[in-house]
Amino acid sequence: MTRRQFLYGGAALIGASAFVGSMFQRRTAGSAIAAEGSFPVTKTDAEWRAALSDAQYNVLRQEGTERAFTSPLDTEKRTGMFHCAGCDNAVYSSEKKYDSGTGWPSFWEAEANAIGTKVDNTLFMTRTECHCARCGGHLGHIFDDGPQPTGKRHCINGVAMNFKPRDAVAG
Numbered sequence: 001m002t003r004r005q006f007l008y009g010g011a012a013l014i015g016a017s018a019f020v021g022s023m024f025q026r027r028t029a030g031s032a033i034a035a036e037g038s039f040p041v042t043k044t045d046a047e048w049r050a051a052l053s054d055a056q057y058n059v060l061r062q063e064g065t066e067r068a069f070t071s072p073l074d075t076e077k078r079t080g081m082f083h084c085a086g087c088d089n090a091v092y093s094s095e096k097k098y099d100s101g102t103g104w105p106s107f108w109e110a111e112a113n114a115i116g117t118k119v120d121n122t123l124f125m126t127r128t129e130c131h132c133a134r135c136g137g138h139l140g141h142i143f144d145d146g147p148q149p150t151g152k153r154h155c156i157n158g159v160a161m162n163f164k165p166r167d168a169v170a171g
C-alpha cells in the first residue's frame with residue numbers, strides 16, 4: 001500500500017463514520033419532526049406542550065399512535081372538515097372518509113397541499129408517515145390498501161384532528 005492509498009483509505013473511513021454519526025444524531029435528536037426543517041407554523045417544544053393536551057402532544061409532536069377504536073372521530077359520519085389539532089389546518093374532508101374497520105379515522109385522500117409525507121422506518125417496517133403541511137404535526141400513516149379512486153388508506157389519529165361539522169364551518 002502506498003502512502004497515497006493509505007491517506008485515501010483513511011479519509012474515506014473518517015468520512016463514512018462521520019456520515020453514520022450524523023445519521024445516528026439525526027435519529028436521536030429529540031423529535032424527528034424537529035429535524036425535518038421549518039414549517040409555516042413553528043413553536044418551541046415548550047410551546048407545543050403548553051398548547052396541546054398530553055395525548056395530542058404524544059401523537060402530533062412525538063409521532064405516537066393512539067389506541068385503535070378510542071377516537072370518537074373514527075365513527076364520525078357527519079359532513080364537515082377535519083382540522084389539524086396543532087394549527088387548525090383543514091387536512092381531511094368527510095367526503096373522502098370511509099370506514100376501514102381498523103379503528104382509526106381513515107380517508108382515501110387528503111385536502112390539496114394539506115399534508116406532507118416522509119419515509120418512516122420505525123417498528124421494523126417501512127411506512128409512509130404523513131404530517132400537517134402547515135405545522136409539521138404528525139397525523140398518521142398512508143397505506144396502499146385503500147379504496148378507489150386512489151387505492152390509498154390514510155390511517156389518521158383522531159386525537160390529532162378536530163372535526164368541524166359543515167353547519168359550524170358555514171356559520
Ligand SMILES: [Zn+2]
Nearest residue numbers: 084087132135
Ligand atoms: Zn398542523
